[in-house]
Amino acid sequence: MYSNFLPNTIAFLEQLFDRQATPAAAQWLKEKQNLVRSSETGKDLYLPFSAAPRYVGKSMLSLTPDELEQASQLRKGFNPTNWTTDQLARTILLLSLPHDNADNYSKTILKLFGTADMGELVALYAALPLLPHPEKFVAQATEGIRTNMGNVYEAIALNNPYPFENFIEAAWNQLVLKTIFTGKSLHKIYGLDERSNPDLARMLSDYAHERWAAGRTVTPELWRPVGPYINETIISDIKKLFASENETEHEAAALACTQSSYPEAQALLDQHPLLKHKIKEGQLNWSHIGQKAITA
């Protein structure tokens, strides 16, 4: 499987790169790729990996809807929307490194992580879902979630299917909590609904209580992973949302109830027929709440 995936991915990324980079930059990358392919120690990777922005610039990619579609067909959840030219070049170099020996491969990549600057960290974490031997990088990615550099954090947590596929539940729950804690929108977390769980719901509810006790608010998106696990405790949070003066909180409460099979939640939803109707007709969903959270 992976043997086809790798050349296809490289070809796709090269096509993106060649469309956006200067001929000189494309030439530079070709040369370095050849070096990296025959490299045995990884040393030939370190220098061009660091130097990439000097040769290929750091402009944002502008991707067509068609290219984004291609990306997600190539790799479910792969979304290079916010990628830059240097990041693309760095990822192509990572994918060009010989990977037959999993230990050697991961050792080289982990050494890059250990001495990476901010831009390099972004490239490394965002490339994780494409790399061979993904199981070798779980500890590094889990560590990455502890970063305080916002752009590095986003490279792992947002638009990236790697945590969804590889994180144990405790790490996943930290990711969701930290995304809320740092004021980012949840709707870019890949696989958010599939990986919601009772423990996460409890943590989120506790977090909301802590914020309320301090006289602060929480993002209405918080209730998205909570909905399926509404129980005798959490139902009082939902009631509180319906009693709020903030309309978005009513919408979030209704959406959470829709996800729940807890009888009292269903009864609460019935008391708000307009919201129930909007949800049923597809006029209200969690993406709307996520969009509002961004523009708020």
Add this chain to the structure above:
Amino acid sequence: MNTLNMKFIDPHIHMTSRTTDDYAAMQKAGIVAIIEPAFWLGQPRTELGSFKDYYSSLIGWERFRASQFGIKHYCTIGLNSKEANNEALAEEVMDLLPLFICKEGVVGVGEIGYDDQTAAEDKYYRLQLDLAKEANLPVQIHTPHRDKKAGTIRSMEVALEHKLEPHMVIVDHNNEETVRDVLDRGFWAAFTIYPNTKMGNERMVEIVKQYGSERIIVNSAADWGISDPLAVPKTASLMLEQGISVDDIHKVCYQNALDAFGQSGQMKESDWMDNTTIDQSQKLFNNSILRGGQLPTIGEIRTNPIFDSNIIR
């Protein structure tokens, strides 16, 4: 402090030792870019990993922290003279340097040079001069506190011996006694405005009056000691008061540092001119200097509220 809204660069400041209040004040005073030389931490490191993590913090976390205040952060990477005296460790650090000096935003090898002027210091100074030459990077030289004049001259002679061009070398921590030798040899002469130990800014004004603004650079070298992160804008303000031309002030407090370290290819005026207002809520800079629930700053940084109110929310 009146500086006619000029922009400043502080090309020598150790921000890892400074607070967010300092960053906010620096931004407010007009500092747009800074260079943080790698140096020692006030006590010697005993393990290689401490160096690795320190260098990593200069190109990672500190760069990010500065960006939160709309300040572009660059650094120079090197083995400082004091710690060159632990030879076993110094050998290992030398192996580490090539991994870092070509990183983005690394504008030179520094701060290197002499402290006690021992044989070990000499050895690693020379090895790092060769490294800088190979990587075509500027060198930021720390000149010794003791036996300063002889040490400064020796630093330059050794650099020339290793075939470095004077225009690629910034000789730091000058004073009235060393400036003539440095300028006459064609090197950049940097001055550190640091209370009690190095230069005061009234003396700095006199230096510029006497020597002009060519190849003269002002910095703060603010660190974990009693020092002043606003030394550059304060000196500019004093120069204005004392009749030094705006053009000369612009050179010694901005342009010369940019010209000298810009030779690395890693520091351009467009780095900060294209992006002049900070937006802590913006995607690229979004982060957790804002702990949960803190309000992001958009536009001008608010001054530190600590002394304005007893309320902490």
